[in-house]
Amino acid sequence: MNTWNETPTDLTEFLNLADFEEKAVERMSKMAYEYVASGAADELTIQWNRQAFDAIKLNPTVLNGVGQPDTRISLLGHELPHPILIAPTAYHQIMHPEGELATARGAGAASAVYVVSSFTTTPLAEIAQTATQPLWFQLYVRDDREYTRNLIQEAEARGCRAICITVDTAVPGVRNRQEKGGFNLPDHVITHHMPGPLNEKKPLTWKDIEWINSFAKTPVLLKGILNAEDAEKAVQAGASGIIVSNHGGRNLDTVPATIDALPRVADRVNGRIPVLMDGGIRRGTDVLKAIALGARAVLVGKPVCFGLACGGAAGVTKVIELLKTELEIAMILTGRATIPQIDRSVIWK
Numbered sequence: 001m002n003t004w005n006e007t008p009t010d011l012t013e014f015l016n017l018a019d020f021e022e023k024a025v026e027r028m029s030k031m032a033y034e035y036v037a038s039g040a041a042d043e044l045t046i047q048w049n050r051q052a053f054d055a056i057k058l059n060p061t062v063l064n065g066v067g068q069p070d071t072r073i074s075l076l077g078h079e080l081p082h083p084i085l086i087a088p089t090a091y092h093q094i095m096h097p098e099g100e101l102a103t104a105r106g107a108g109a110a111s112a113v114y115v116v117s118s119f120t121t122t123p124l125a126e127i128a129q130t131a132t133q134p135l136w137f138q139l140y141v142r143d144d145r146e147y148t149r150n151l152i153q154e155a156e157a158r159g160c161r162a163i164c165i166t167v168d169t170a171v172p173g174v175r176n177r178q179e180k181g182g183f184n185l186p187d188h189v190i191t192h193h194m195p196g197p198l199n200e201k202k203p204l205t206w207k208d209i210e211w212i213n214s215f216a217k218t219p220v221l222l223k224g225i226l227n228a229e230d231a232e233k234a235v236q237a238g239a240s241g242i243i244v245s246n247h248g249g250r251n252l253d254t255v256p257a258t259i260d261a262l263p264r265v266a267d268r269v270n271g272r273i274p275v276l277m278d279g280g281i282r283r284g285t286d287v288l289k290a291i292a293l294g295a296r297a298v299l300v301g302k303p304v305c306f307g308l309a310c311g312g313a314a315g316v317t318k319v320i321e322l323l324k325t326e327l328e329i330a331m332i333l334t335g336r337a338t339i340p341q342i343d344r345s346v347i348w349k
């Protein structure tokens with residue numbers, strides 16, 4: 001049974017992303033909230049993702065003449081109106097009864113790319129019918145190669161513009177808090193494209209990436225790279241992009257904050273392919289910092305889940321719009337009229 005609290009939320013009271021998390025605790029089941037909010041093991045990486053952003057100071061400029069900044073970016077051959085994407089997150093129907101369809105509508109209204117998780121609880125075909133903005137597909141590779149090939153081909157047939165292979169989950173992390181929260185999918189919540197949980201160990205190798213690249217028609221990005229050596233291998237394996245990510249602190253605890261890892265990866269990749277990042281983005285200034293340190297775009301995970309839980313599609317839209325507005329303010333106050341003008345000189349040395 002769905003125990004959803006149907007009372008609509010007045011979103012005018014949500015002024016920033018922290019407000020969504022605060023209210024989500026009241027609106028979500030304990031099981032769902034703990035699933036979304038928790039990190040792996042002692043939750044150090046999840047804290048560091050935030051602390052590392054907070055420790056970076058910005059360098060303002062005055063009298064710089066920047067009025068309305070232009071947030072457009074070019075990514076994998078497409079122009080996007082802003083650099084904020086919706087990270088793949090599983091099981092949206094435990095966060096809101098409309099699940100991924102609400103996320104797709106919310107993404108559409110916020111002109112954001114939505115990266116659909118392999119663990120979507122709504123069939124991709126229905127999400128694709130609802131979406132008005134580009135979809136990407138996040139892929140968990142399973143042992144059965146034919147299954148994986150069919151899934152990629154289905155995502156492409158549904159119009160997904162890129163495949164993000166998650167490479168940091170050879171085995172799911174030590175999810176103590178998630179377990180204590182009693183994680184358990186209700187019977188009516190079905191993962192249509194993933195038969196069963198991801199509890200087998202999956203020894204993916206670079207050869208699997210080359211195999212996928214050999215038939216994928218859309219760009220293939222690798223999600224979950226943290227160091228320069230792996231970034232170099234990704235370029236050599238023919239990846240079209242890299243997502244610097246520690247899975248929101250949910251997999252291997254005590255790996256560094258992504259904003260600390262990003263500049264090393266960006267330096268090594270040196271513009272050969274786009275580098276994106278996620279982990280701890282909660283303010284427009286975080287987006288600015290990530291772009292300054294080498295990200296072409298950022299993805300947002302937990303806040304979108306909380307937006308969905310608090311306000312369905314409208315909540316998702318508001319989370320992205322708040323970040324975009326804050327990014328514009330940060331660009332004006334640091335004197336950057338366009339995204340490509342955001343370089344390392346916006347960071348206070």
Ligand SMILES: Cc1cc2nc3c(=O)[nH]c(=O)nc-3n(C[C@H](O)[C@H](O)[C@H](O)COP(=O)(O)O)c2cc1C
Pocket residue numbers: 035036037049087088089090117118119138166223245246247248249250278279280281299300301302303305
């Ligand atoms: C509830 C939840 C579910 C997630 N599910 C997936 C998933 O299915 N596939 C995946 O590649 N990453 C998944 N992630 C990781 C996100 O894509 C992303 O890397 C992370 O949430 C970014 O950090 P942030 O939550 O601090 O923004 C999930 C994260 C959360 C919070």
Ligand SMILES: CC(C)CC(=O)C(=O)O
Pocket residue numbers: 090119172198247250
């Ligand atoms: C089904 C899970 C492995 C989805 C995920 O990536 C996560 O919860 O972080």
